[in-house]
Amino acid sequence: MIMIHIDENLCTGCSICIEFCPKRVLSRSTRRSLRGVYPARVENLAACTLCKMCELYCPDFAIAVEGEKE
Numbered sequence: 001m002i003m004i005h006i007d008e009n010l011c012t013g014c015s016i017c018i019e020f021c022p023k024r025v026l027s028r029s030t031r032r033s034l035r036g037v038y039p040a041r042v043e044n045l046a047a048c049t050l051c052k053m054c055e056l057y058c059p060d061f062a063i064a065v066e067g068e069k070e
Helices: 016-020 053-057
Strands: 003-006 026-028 040-042 063-066
Touching: 003 040, 016 026, 016 053, 053 063
Parallel strands: none
Antiparallel strands: 003 063, 026 040
16 A cells, blocks of 8 residues: 655645656645645555655655555
C-alpha cells in the first residue's frame, strides 16, 4: 500500500513536487493552509509508481512517501 504524507505546516506551496511528478499524482489544493498558501495535495494515488521524485525535490521536506509496489 502506498501512502503520501504532505505536511501542510511545512509546505510553502511552491508546486515543485507537482511539476516533477511524472504521473501527475499531486495537484494544488483549492483551500489555503494555516500558512496562507495553497499546498500540494494527493489527487491520483493509484497512479503513483513510488519514484519519490516529489519527496526528493521538495525544498521544504514536507513530503514523505511510504509503501511498496504491489
